[in-house]
Amino acid sequence: MNEAFGDAPLRATARAGANIAFIKYWGTLAGEGNLPLNSSLSMTLSDAVTVTTVAFDPDLRVDEIYLDGERPLDHRAERVTRHLDRVRAEYYPLHARVVSVNSFPAGTGMASSASGFAALTVAAVAAFGEGLPDPRTLSVWARRGSGSACRSIHGGFVEWHAAEADEDSYAEVAFEADWWDLRDVAVIVSADAKAISSARGHRIAQAHPFMPTRRELLQRRLPALKAAMLQRDFETFGALVEQESLEMHAVMISSTPSCLYLVPETISFLHAVRRWREDGVQVALTLDAGPNPHLICPAEHADEVQRRAEALAPGRTVVHSRPGPGVTLLEEHLV
Numbered sequence: 005m006n007e008a009f010g011d012a013p014l015r016a017t018a019r020a021g022a023n024i025a026f027i028k029y030w031g032t033l034a035g036e037g038n039l040p041l042n043s044s045l046s047m048t049l050s051d052a053v054t055v056t057t058v059a060f061d062p063d064l065r066v067d068e069i070y071l072d073g074e075r076p077l078d079h080r081a082e083r084v085t086r087h088l089d090r091v092r093a094e095y096y097p098l099h100a101r102v103v104s105v106n107s108f109p110a111g112t113g114m115a116s117s118a119s120g121f122a123a124l125t126v127a128a129v130a131a132f133g134e135g136l137p138d139p140r141t142l143s144v145w146a147r148r149g150s151g152s153a154c155r156s157i158h159g160g161f162v163e164w165h166a167a168e169a170d171e172d173s174y175a176e177v178a179f180e181a182d183w184w185d186l187r188d189v190a191v192i193v194s195a196d197a198k199a200i201s202s203a204r205g206h207r208i209a210q211a212h213p214f215m216p217t218r219r220e221l222l223q224r225r226l227p228a229l230k231a232a233m234l235q236r237d238f239e240t241f242g243a244l245v246e247q248e249s250l251e252m253h254a255v256m257i258s259s260t261p262s263c264l265y266l267v268p269e270t271i272s273f274l275h276a277v278r279r280w281r282e283d284g285v286q287v288a289l290t291l292d293a294g295p296n297p298h299l300i301c302p303a304e305h306a307d308e309v310q311r312r313a314e315a316l317a318p319g320r321t322v323v324h325s326r327p328g329p330g331v332t333l334l335e336e337h338l339v
Contacts, residue, residue, distance in 0.1 A: 013059075013131075014059065014060040014061070014098070014131050014132065014133070015057065015058065015059040015060070015131050015337060015339075016057070016058060016126075016127045016128075016129075016130035016131040016333060016337075017055065017056065017057040017058075017127055017333065017334040017335075017336065017337045017338060018055070018056055018122075018123040018124075018125075018126040018127040018130065018331050018332065018333055018334065019053055019054070019055045019056075019123060019331065019332050019333075019334055020053065020054055020056075020118075020119040020120075020122035020123035020126070020153075020156045020157075020330075020331045020332075021048045021049045021050060021051075021052060021053050021119055021156060021159075021325075021328040021329070022048075022049050022052040022053070022054070022108070022114055022115035022116060022118050022119040022156065023046040023047060023048045023049060023115055023118055023119075023152060023155045023156050023162065024046060024047055024049060024115065024188050024190070024290065024292065024298045024300070025044050025045065025046040025152070025155075025290075025292060026045050026046060026047065026229055026241075026244075026245045026248065026290065026300075027042075027043070027044045027045040027046075027222065027225060027226050027229055027248055028044060028248055028249065028252045028292070029042070029044040029151055029152055029164065030205070030206065030209050030252050030255065030256070030293070031206055031209035031210055031212070031215055032151065032206040032207065032209075032210065033168065033210075034210065036148075037147070037148055037170050037173075038147050038148060038149075038150065038151035038206075039166070039167065039168065039170070039173050040151055040164065040166045040173065041166065041209070041210070041215060041219055042166050042218070042219050042222045043163065043164060043165050043166040043222070043226055044152075044155070044163070044164045044166075044226075045161065045162065045163045045164075045178060045226060045229060045230065046152070046155045046161070046162050046164070047160070047161050047162075047186065047188065047327055048155070048156060048158065048159050048160060048161075048162060048181075048327060048328045048329070048330065049188055049190075049323075049325035049328050050325045050326045050327065050328030050329070051107065051323055051324060051325040051326075051328070052107060052108045052114060052115070052119065052190065052323050052325055053106070053107045053119060053328075054104060054105070054106050054107075054116065054119035054120045054122075054123045055104070055105050055123065055334065055338065056102065056103070056104040056105075056120065056123035056124050056127050056338075057101075057102070057103045057104075057127060057337045057338040057339050058088075058100050058101075058102050058124065058127040058128045058131045059100060059101045059102075059131065059337070059339055060096070060098040060099070060100045060131055060132070061098065061099065061100065061101060062098055064098075064099035064100070064101065065099060066099055067081070067084070067085045067088060067099050067100050067101075067102065068099075068100075068101045068102070069081045069084050069085070069101075069102045069104075070101075070102065070103045070104070070339075071084075071104050071110070072104070072105055072106055072110065073105075083149070084102060084124065086149075087121060087124060087125070087128075087148070087149035088100055088102070088124075088128060090145065090148055090149070091125070091128040091129060091145070094129075095129075095132045095134070096132065100128070100131075101339055102124070103338040103339045104120060104123065104124070104338075105338065106119070106120070107323075108190075108192070108321075108323055109192060109195040109321075114190065114192075114292070114294065114296060114323075115152055115156075115292055117149075117150035117152070117153065117202070118150055118152035118153045118155065118156045119153075119156050120150070120153070121146050121149035121150040121153035121156075122146045122153045122154075122156035122157050122331050123331060124149065125142060125145050125146040125149065125153065125157075125331075126142060126146075126157070126331045126333065127333075129142070129145070130333055139157060139158065139176070139330075140174045140176065142157050142331075143155075143157045143158070143164075143174045143175040143176070144170065144171060144173070144174050147164075147173060147174070147175075148170075151164075151206070152164075154173075154174060154175040155175045156330075156331065157175060157330055157331055158175055158176065158177050158330045159177070159180075159181050159327070159328055159329040159330035160177050160178075160179055160180045160181035160182075160183065160327050160330075161177070161178045161179040161180075161181075161183065161184075161233065161327065162175050162176070162177055162178060163175065163176060163177075163178040163226075163230075178230060178233075179233060179234075181326075181327035181328065181329065182327075183233070183327075184233060184236050184302075184327070185302065185303040185326065185327075186300060186301070186302060186303070186326070186327065187300070187301055187302070187303055187305075187306040187309075187324065187325065187326055188298050188299070188300055188323075188324070188325045188326075189298070189299040189300075189301065189306060189309050189310050189313055189322060189323075189324050190296060190297070190298045190299070190322065190323040190324075190325070191273065191296060191297050191299070191313050191317050191320055191321075191322055192296050192320055192321040192322070192323070193267060193269035193270060193273075193295055193296055193297065193317055193320055194267050194269070194294075194295045194296065195321075198265060198293070198294060200261065200263045202293045205256065205259075205263045205293055208259045208260070208261065208263065209255060209256075209259060211260075212255055212258070212259055214254075214255055214258070215255070218251065218255065221251075225244060225247075225248060228240075228244060229241065229244045229245070229248075232244065238286050238288075238301075238302055239286075241288070242286065242287070242288030242300065243288070245288045245290050245300060246277075246288045246289055246290065248290070249289065249290040249291050252291075253265070253266065253291060256293070263293070265291070265293060265294050265295050266291075266295055267295040269295070269317060269320075270291065270295045270296075270297060272316060272317075273289060273297040273299075273313075273316065273317075274289060274297075276312070276316055277289045277299065280309070280312060285301070285305055285308055285309060285312070286301055286302055286305045287299050287300065287301040287305060287309050288300045288301070299313060303326070306324065310322060310324055
């Protein structure tokens, strides 16, 4: 070990949940930093998680990065290294060994970059052993790696504030995890990687002719959603969440090039949830930038929603989450 650090381990492990957005983040301002075109609101997920260990080693000459058991040598590794560079600029210029494992398929619209970069940020900072900055600062740092990662720093229901200045665009808790026992029943209808990444899709959205109107609508929709959550009014909440998701995908589909993420099974679920509501089941469907439906429902309807989802898509993986915690440090390490 380098004498400057003595026998300090320079290693930490963090666990972060992905999140599902009720008010979506789609489109970024020009430039670096993942500054969003609009504010958003999400739920951190308890059971769709990433665990990441970062071990800085003075003897390494390059970063060694392992994602779900593989060592990628493409843009994924470059993205991790660029983010580590941001942390190193605040601390020490040491290369790192990074091992990261997801509990769900990455790159399929399940917000693996959100949980991944939230966990990476906290593990990298903690590894230097100088304590963690405040949550607002952590959310800003995580956002620079992946926009929605700023929301996964926090638990419960999280609002991310849009701003033109880097330090002013951060996430904070809107409602604690125990405010409302909502459930997210996510169905993995496709684990294939997306043809157009979210990062590219955000850039494409900047030029969409509908975006100015969408941004105006969201200035009213976000407070309306928060009001429904304050009252735990699921009927109003669900209608807003589903409308928001369909509107975002309408923008995606009509972009140039078209970001068409939906598959036939996605459409089947869109029709099915309407029939289920006619049967008295409280459920709303939302989608992030991918084909996999997230079925949002109150806890008392969750078992029925999961039963119907499994019958509609037999053999598909179902991830059932409640509002989860923010990033946590773990004592056991992956490397």
